[in-house]
Amino acid sequence: MTHVSMRSGKPAAYRTAVLEGIHETLHASLGVHPETFFMTVSEHEDANFHVNTTFPFARSSDVLLVQITLTAGRSADDKQRFYQDLVVRLEKNPGVKPADVFINLIEVAGENWSAGNGLAGRSAALAADGSTAAGTAA
Template identity: 45%
Template sequence: MPLVHISLRNGKPPAYRQAICDGIYHAMRETFDVPEDDQFMVVTGHESADFRYGASYLNVARSDDLVFIQITANATRSVEQKKALYQSIVRRLGDSPGIRAEDVFINIVEVARENWSLGHGLAQYA
């Protein structure tokens, strides 16, 4: 049950933002064994003054089209699955909406299964 936070600069149309969500969802289905309809994502736009990044940190040439993707998920995936997820997201977002690989920044936050309540005040995974 990943929870995905997507941050980007303001100004992108709804179809662009929807393509990002779709690409991430399909990549998670492909590589992370995420069930159908397990879609919990939020997209946040930021003014340029509120969106900072290292334009060349680790020799990656980033632009103002940078997208931060933070995925909170159960600590159950292997390193190989994570690498496959990164590659799948970059490929899919390159295809649609056309984001350069250099502008896809992904972070996974792993949590214990008991750290989720998906409704009704229950710990469904505990």
């Protein structure tokens, strides 16, 4: 589950490129299933968007606050690779400066997900394909 907060005013193509870039990087760098995209963007007027643009280094007013909830279990090295890969991808498209990508990962246990139908973890996906094996979400 991904949520991005940003200042108002960016075109739809920019917002879509941000979400697609995050999704592609989650899949490529952390092995998140390619069909698990549950993502939102919130746009905020200046009065409702306060971020430090000088600490710990300079950022522009185009900063993105990216918060991703995913199933626990990735190593610190995996996460570092994801951070690096994401800023490279977003710099290429839609042109976000690496310093403007502020990322927060929230890890939860697999049983803390319900993708629907009142089923925990990957049970909903497994039920849909007829499988009975246990697993985890994103």
